[in-house]
Amino acid sequence: MSNQECAVNRARVLGRLEEISRIGALENGGVCRLALAPEETESRARLIGWAQALGCVAYADAIGNLFLRFGNVGSNEAPVLVGSHLDTQPVGGNFDGVLGVIAALECVEVLSSQSDRAFLPVEIAIWCNEEGARFNPTTMGSAVHAGHFPLADALAITDAGGQSVEAALRQATASLRAAGISLAPRELAAKYRAYVELHIEQGPVLENEGSAIGVVTDIQGLVQYRVEVSGMAGHAGAVPMEGRQDALTRARALMADIDKELAAIDGLRFTIGRIDVAPGSINTIPARAEFTLDVRHPESDVLTRSAEQIERFRGRAQFTRLIYQAPIPFDPEIVRTIETVAQHRGLGSRRIVSGATHDAAHVAALCPAGMIFVPCRGGISHNENEYCAPDHIIHGTQVLVETVMALAGEPGQ
Template identity: 75%
Template sequence: MSDQARTVDRVRILGRLGEMSRIGALENGGVCRLALSPDETEAKARLIGWAQALGCVAYIDDIGNLFLRLGGADSAEAPVLVGSHLDTQPVGGNFDGVLGVIAALECLEIMARQDERAFMPVEIAVWCNEEGARFNPTTMGSAVHVGHFPLGEALAVTDASGQSVEASLRQSTASLRAAGIGLSHRDLGAGYKAYVELHIEQGPVLENEGVGIGVVTDVQGLVQYRIEVSGVAGHAGAVPMEGRKDALTRARALMAELDAELGAFGGLRFTVGRINVAPGSINTIPAKAEFTLDVRHPDPQVLSQVSRRIEALCAHAQLTRLIYQAPIPFDAGIVSTIEQVAEQYGVSSRRMVSGATHDAAHVAALCPTGMIFVPCRGGISHNENEYCEPDDVVQGAQILAETIMALAGRQAQ
């Protein structure tokens, strides 16, 4: 494969990743670009500028998902989608999500150099609030777009400061338009020919095995809960220990029960990721303790059984199920295409199940979908030490580009 017109520009893709890393940069080397924040909006504006220089047309749907279309803007032809997300964790890394978006832009750069008659339209998809760090649940934008989560409920969700998704989306969109960016409307649940997403693995398997590309066959199932335990507030020095109704003590006991119970399920991964205590005063017994629980497993029967046990254990607490996503298999044809492309380039690959959930898990309900993983150092993600070697960035983007061109080729119809 030596055709320069089909080759990823190493300097360009690494340079654009570097530019994005400075938007929302933290002193520790990480990045904070929360969904629909001014920083994430700035990142979207930067991306749109690059894409419009190629002749792309920008679209936005009612939940804030962004689509950048190359070719056939006036055509009703279903496009091939390629993309990921630009939002991050509060202390995130410089590759999670954004790598897939910048690699998608590189696909369009390559395709713009080809005979436009050879391909059907291709669009970059930038999904809104994938991380769920500012607004719960995770993968909100893709879930709403596909119809897995009601638009009205999503718009009403608020962040820790009380600001709603609806208000934040209105501000973000207004900022883009104020910058002179035209945004056409995209209907929810629009039709697509296929979707492929490039992502860092967020685990250590590829690096440990010395494999260049992960070909994702499935996304394991996910259920997330918010659990609230009540107590009675009182003075920390005046109320005797015996007889106290300390919400945090009760919550810790419940967490210990959950640890013991869930630890018995082989292959299960479960995490308490957030704890809030009210009133939150150093000298006051907590009246309320709230925590989240994230549970994942690749077997739908196990996930269902675990969910029932959690709900039974939490019978005396206020339990809210935030999301339930069954394990998702990806399209066999796209899996095969990715493997064939990797083989053509002499890149080693292995099939694997994604431990993390992704927007692709929702989009699979709309069209044939697949994912490509590239190694990340130490399997580290969701913190400032997240890192993907430049060679792996370029190699992953090249496999992605050839996969998208294979799917979008007129001969593929």
Template identity: 40%
Template sequence: MTDQAPAPAINADRLWSRHMEMARIGPVEETGNCRLALTPEDVEARNLFARWCREAGMELTSDRAANMFARREGRDPARAAVAAGSHLDTQPHGGRFDGVSGVLTALEVIETLKDAGIETDAPLMVVNWTNEEGVRFGPGILGSAWFAGRIDDATLDDIRATDGARFAEEAAASGWRGTATPADLPMEAFFELHIEQGPMLEQAGADIGVVDAVQGLCWLDVAVTGMDAHAGTTPLPARRDALLAAAAMLVGINDMGRASGEDARVSVGRLKTATEGPSTVVGASEFVIDIRHPDQAMIAHLQEECRRVCAEVARRYGCGVEVSQRFAIPPTAFDGGCVAAVEAAAQALQLPYRRMASGALHDAANVAAHAPTSMIFVPCRDGISHNVAEYASREHLAAGANVLLRAMLAKAG
């Protein structure tokens, strides 16, 4: 495609009606979905997606992880594909857009090019990654992690579902376990459109998020030790209360995080006490700190600050504390060329946009190890996601799909 020929506009009605048709599979309440990876609901969604791809003239292949790849041939079949996609599995009480929008906008790009009679030099590919949500099989972003070489074959095959089923058998039973390897599927670029799952775009009045990074993450296990004591007989100054110390640590960590710039995230979502007696001063407690930031140096800094706060508070309350790192995922900086293609598309379409890092992990963070990659965010109402009330408007989805179309055309030629 040359600069003289304007890119066609995607069909917003078709894109929306396909979202609604997909949402009929595994419905929850009025507006939600439950399609856990490789369950009959997920398989039904996969088969519907495959039918749409075939009707659009594409051929499907799949790999060991049951990732699905729909290919539209280019004028130069020797070139690596320009790809886009996301995931069709959902949370148990999830919405109609998380993941689905990334797959269906990529398909809509193909449909639009077909309607307009436009061929590209590079082949195009639409991808559905397996088990992004990590609900039935842990960890999440599993299919893309295997594809990127972060999990080996044996580990993948042996992963057990929450219901005991083995990944290899479930993938085969779905009909989508294939033999394609990542080496068979070279990509010149990969784009993932996703709903933002946060409130920043809506607050900024932006239609598009130009995502240039996925923030990194680090979990710290914290164990606080004090001494069990009688709630009636032990004077307050004589106590070594491990729950009170943990509470003060939580407050201290939060204060520290708030003072560390707007990109810092420190959270505690799980707190356990060794004793649960209402009349016992707690002798031991444990919690997990979840630290996130787009900058690796800041993750290290936040980790040190958490350790400092915990040690200081423990001393003040006469308790001991041990802090250890459970695991860490470094931040992913997306490919500058892909980010620029998305930004140029938003500018050409005169859409208000914002450059940002992704707060959540996505398949794109794995695919970035395989191919030049970036993401496009569209707003979702009130930032609500992983919730049946999740909502992205027809207009925002269409705007995102038009950006995706232009970014893919810029790469595919």
């Protein structure tokens, strides 16, 4: 097969990215499409429409993950899965997640044009609540699908306004139904032949080294906590400083001690990303302070030791572990396939460990999995200034298409 026969359509890929970027667009150039919010649901409807025009059939599982199946629709044959997510951070960029979904759709576009070749079924996956920005924890949909997080627990989680995942999912499904979109049921932990995901790197390594393609070998491990510190409310002017039970003061001291403890661990990355104080009045001593803690390392024993050290502080606060994800190695054969495709296309590549977690980390428990990274300017992500150059978008999409074609090719062809 010549390069031209499986070439991606540059205008189509870039045009679809631009179209989706208008859904939830912010004045600063960024985007806000929180999981299961109307904006994310609208973007899902757009993707479903494009896919159905190619003959895809839409499925959804109990946690809201979408699957758009192309080829052998009525069979039980395990498909090659390819995709990412459409939800964003509250002030997010236009490439994180959505690039992988648009590129997955382009895989189906190219496959649909190959009338002289037979392929195994291919499914576009759109994972629910990857970001964890509206509902904690992150990668919720893929975690539930893979059996790493209980469905009932996930459905009961609420956002800052008190709405549950279950209620938000019910609303999103009703909106799709009102738009004429019906979704067939998909079981959790379904069988797949392989999974590949294209994503911006979200770091500066590829750009700094001038590499067009990052071949992801591993995803570093992750543990996240919600930490709640208790105190007693009182009048800010009337209660003397001595003897106060100020929850925020206690929380700040705890944060400082956690920082000191974790900073001594080589290579560990830890972040306190959210702080909540109640009752939240300017003239009232805080009765409760809650914060999140995100900790990551590529080695299992280091991550385990870090979690143990964190949990020694339990006497000073209530620690709820939201998620524990061990470091994930990707399938060596898929890694080699991606490298071979990049080399065939004349694209410089390098092996890389993902600092961020992704849905692929959970899907790797169900089937062989791999990821492709492309550079993003300055390594900036989770930010309205996130940017991926058109050439990098097309290079990554091309490598994804040919990798999926190699994985989905019928034996003997």
